Amino acid sequence: MHFLPLLLLVAGSATVAGAARRTPVPAPLLLVAVGLVVSYLPGVPHYELDPEIVLPLILPPLLYTAASDSSYLDLRAQLRPVALLSVGYVLFATLVVGWAAYLIVPGLSLTAALVLGAVVAPPDAVAATAVARRVGLPSRITTILQGESLVNDATAITAYRVALAATVGEGASWTGGIVEFLVAAVGGVVVGLLLMVPIHWLRTHLKEALLQNTLSLLIPFVAYGLAEWVHASGVLAVVVVGLYLGYRNWQVDFATRLQEEAVWKMVAFLLESAVFALIGLQLPVVLEGLDEYEGASATWYAVAVFLVVVATRFVWVYPATFLPRILSRRIREREDNPTWKGPFVISWAGMRGVVSLAIAFSIPLTVHGGDDFPGRNLILFLTFTTVIGTLVIQGLTLPPLIRVLKLPGRDQQAETLAEANAQAQASRAAEARLDELLADERNELPPPLQDRLRAVLERRRNAVWERLGAINPVTGESVDDTYSRLSREMIGAERAVFVRLRDGRYIDDEMLRTLLRRLDLEEAAVYREAS
Numbered sequence: 001m002h003f004l005p006l007l008l009l010v011a012g013s014a015t016v017a018g019a020a021r022r023t024p025v026p027a028p029l030l031l032v033a034v035g036l037v038v039s040y041l042p043g044v045p046h047y048e049l050d051p052e053i054v055l056p057l058i059l060p061p062l063l064y065t066a067a068s069d070s071s072y073l074d075l076r077a078q079l080r081p082v083a084l085l086s087v088g089y090v091l092f093a094t095l096v097v098g099w100a101a102y103l104i105v106p107g108l109s110l111t112a113a114l115v116l117g118a119v120v121a122p123p124d125a126v127a128a129t130a131v132a133r134r135v136g137l138p139s140r141i142t143t144i145l146q147g148e149s150l151v152n153d154a155t156a157i158t159a160y161r162v163a164l165a166a167t168v169g170e171g172a173s174w175t176g177g178i179v180e181f182l183v184a185a186v187g188g189v190v191v192g193l194l195l196m197v198p199i200h201w202l203r204t205h206l207k208e209a210l211l212q213n214t215l216s217l218l219i220p221f222v223a224y225g226l227a228e229w230v231h232a233s234g235v236l237a238v239v240v241v242g243l244y245l246g247y248r249n250w251q252v253d254f255a256t257r258l259q260e261e262a263v264w265k266m267v268a269f270l271l272e273s274a275v276f277a278l279i280g281l282q283l284p285v286v287l288e289g290l291d292e293y294e295g296a297s298a299t300w301y302a303v304a305v306f307l308v309v310v311a312t313r314f315v316w317v318y319p320a321t322f323l324p325r326i327l328s329r330r331i332r333e334r335e336d337n338p339t340w341k342g343p344f345v346i347s348w349a350g351m352r353g354v355v356s357l358a359i360a361f362s363i364p365l366t367v368h369g370g371d372d373f374p375g376r377n378l379i380l381f382l383t384f385t386t387v388i389g390t391l392v393i394q395g396l397t398l399p400p401l402i403r404v405l406k407l408p409g410r411d412q413q414a415e416t417l418a419e420a421n422a423q424a425q426a427s428r429a430a431e432a433r434l435d436e437l438l439a440d441e442r443n444e445l446p447p448p449l450q451d452r453l454r455a456v457l458e459r460r461r462n463a464v465w466e467r468l469g470a471i472n473p474v475t476g477e478s479v480d481d482t483y484s485r486l487s488r489e490m491i492g493a494e495r496a497v498f499v500r501l502r503d504g505r506y507i508d509d510e511m512l513r514t515l516l517r518r519l520d521l522e523e524a525a526v527y528r529e530a531s
Contacts, residue, residue, distance in 0.1 A: 005045035010270060012038075013277035017269065028276045028353075029395045032388065035280020047281040051362035054354060056224060058271055059153070060238050064220035065268045067150055067242025068249070074143045075243070082147035084320040085346075089148075090155040093121040093312050098163070100308040105301055105378065111167040112374045118160035119360045119379065120309055120386045122152040124353025138407055141342055145349055153355050154235035158184045160359050167374065168367040187232025192240025195223055199241060200248055209255040216260050217267075219245070258524070275354040279387060282357060286384040290377055301378070302385035309386055310394075313350040317343045341405045348398060351390040356383055427461035459483075491523050 016034050020027035038044055075082060098117030102110045137145075158181045199219055206212045223241045224234035249257065290298055321343045325331050360383040363376050434453060437443045445453075477485070495516060502512040 002045075005047065008045065009047065009277060009281075010274055013273035014270060016277065017273035026395060026399075027273070029391060031273060031276035032280040032391050035277045036283055036388075037280075039281045039283045046284070047278060048285050049278050049282055049354070049357055049361050051358045054275070054358035055362070056221075056228070056234075058275060059355065059358075060220035060224040060234065061217075061267055062271055062275075063150065063153075063235060063238045064223075064242045065264050066146065067239045068246035068264075070146055070150065070243060070246065071143065072243045072247040074139070075147045078140065078143050078147060080324065081144050081320070082151070085144065085148040085317075086151035087155050088320065089313065089316045090121045090152050091159060092316050093309070094118045094156070094159045094163070096312045096315075097121065097305065097308055101301075101305055101382070104304045105375070108375045108378070109167065111163055112379065114163040115160060115167055115363065116305075116375075116379045116382060118156055118163050119356050119363075119383050120305070120352055121159065122149075122156035122352070122355060123313075123350040123390075124149060124355060137345070137402065138342070141345060141407075144346060150239045151236065154185065154188060154233040154239075155181070156355070157235065157359065158233070164363070168364065184231070184233040185236060187230060188227050188234065188236030189240055191227040191230065191232050191237040192223060192244075195226070195237070196241045196244035200245055200251075203245070203256070204251050209253070209259050212252065212256040213259050213263055216256075217263070279354055279357060279384075279391070282384055286377075286380045288377075290381055298378070298381060302382055302389075305382050306386050306389040309352075309390070310350070314347045317347040341407055345398075345402060345405065345407065348394055348401060351394050352387040353391070354387075356387055360384075423461055427457055430457055488523060491519050495519055 013031055016031050017027045020030040023030065039047075094114060094117040096117070097120060098110070098114035101116050102108060102113035105113070162180060199215075202215060203212055206215065219241060220238050223237040227234040227237035252260075318340075321338055325335070325337070360380050363379060364373055365376065367373050431454070434457070438445065438450065498507070498512055498515045498519075501507050502509060507515075
């Protein structure tokens with residue numbers, strides 16, 4: 001891809017994603033829709049999704065951000081449903097969708113149909129959580145969907161490789177496929193375990209935030225590349241490293257955390273926007289090779305495969321939810337009894353994404369002996385229509401579905417109360433430490449500065465409680481909201497004076513940057529305390 005088309009893709013997708021924030025339509029859906037429309041406008045560059053770019057260059061950073069932002073403890077608590085979805089469901093969907101495609105499409109070999117099954121098997125929970133975040137899914141369901149999306153790509157890629165080997169004539173067996181899957185999975189986890197401790201040591205011993213963030217940007221590519229080099233799962237290596245570093249992130253200094261959060265938010269925003277736009281832009285590419293199929297036939301195949309994909313998830317999710325409870329007394333005693341609503345939402349949230357398309361585009365043009373790969377163009381088309389169908393149909397209906405089912409969302413009052421209690425305990429520890437330090441004559445401070453330290457601590461302690469308390473009858477703000485707003489107004493007044501002094505040549509630009517940085521840090525502190 002040349003520079004100008006790439007620049008247009010990134011700039012255009014970022015613009016659409018930014019505009020989506022002002023509409024009720026989730027960004028992934030609007031990006032796909034705009035991509036579909038733009039793909040046929042005259043003068044638009046020809047975009048073909050390159051798996052050699054998506055899998056090693058786009059997938060690792062997206063996986064890393066998702067893993068580092070996930071809760072290791074929550075995922076461990078939901079290990080069974082996550083494993084049943086990310087491994088069991090993907091393999092089940094590969095077989096069921098593949099067998100159904102073999103029966104539906106005349107002349108499509110069983111091995112080629114299983115390739116299709118593996119390609120469309122992994123849901124893209126990034127899209128599902130992006131859609132559902134606006135209406136507030138229960139935290140357990142969100143954790144399960146996020147955990148599924150971290151691991152299911154590894155399962156699907158391995159299943160795809162086994163089915164592909166059988167199709168191109170390299171030979172494959174059930175035993176060989178199971179061995180390959182285990183080697184890839186165990187190898188990926190081992191690579192992640194070997195990398196995570198030394199990488200964390202580097203992060204905590206590099207003294208400059210700029211160097212630490214440079215390392216942070218390299219981590220997902222190093223983990224993925226090293227794992228793939230030893231024929232292990234790069235996906236699992238990235239996930240293991242990301243979970244560990246996210247769990248240990250508190251041990252990194254504050255400057256690194258502030259920069260890292262901003263950098264990775266920008267990276268994730270740009271990559272997610274670009275990949276969803278790329279999905280829509282693939283329409284001309286996937287239609288090019290369908291000349292051998294009649295329009296009505298191809299449409300029927302697409303509808304049938306889409307319905308099988310959707311139904312297969314329901315067929316798997318409900319037994320996977322309730323059977324373990326029936327078979328295990330320990331599960332019944334330890335876990336609350338689920339209703340039918342949670343599994344229904346999880347089933348309907350099985351939207352497919354860019355990974356499916358990237359795998360499909362990696363299908364070789366020919367098989368062993370030089371013959372064309374059987375049904376490659378049709379597999380591309382069916383993958384594309386399944387991705388578009390799940391994103392549009394399920395994506396648009398998921399928010400109203402959640403509202404209709406009236407699933408209990410996050411308990412904001414209980415979460416604020418827990419936050420306030422945690423802050424109270426931390427403040428007591430900080431106050432005790434301050435008294436201990438001030439008792440040492442080496443730490444002597446004038447009383448006004450001592451009072452200032454205690455005032456800051458008191459404000460932090462009271463800020464969370466105030467969110468539960470009084471509201472200004474005129475503005476509707478809490479005391480903490482008013483304090484934050486007035487603080488930002490005062491900082492804004494200071495900033496205007498500094499700029500006016502620079503413009504009048506009383507201070508130079510270097511001094512202006514120093515003064516503005518101090519104000520920026522103060523404003524950031526006010527903002528973070530208020531958020």
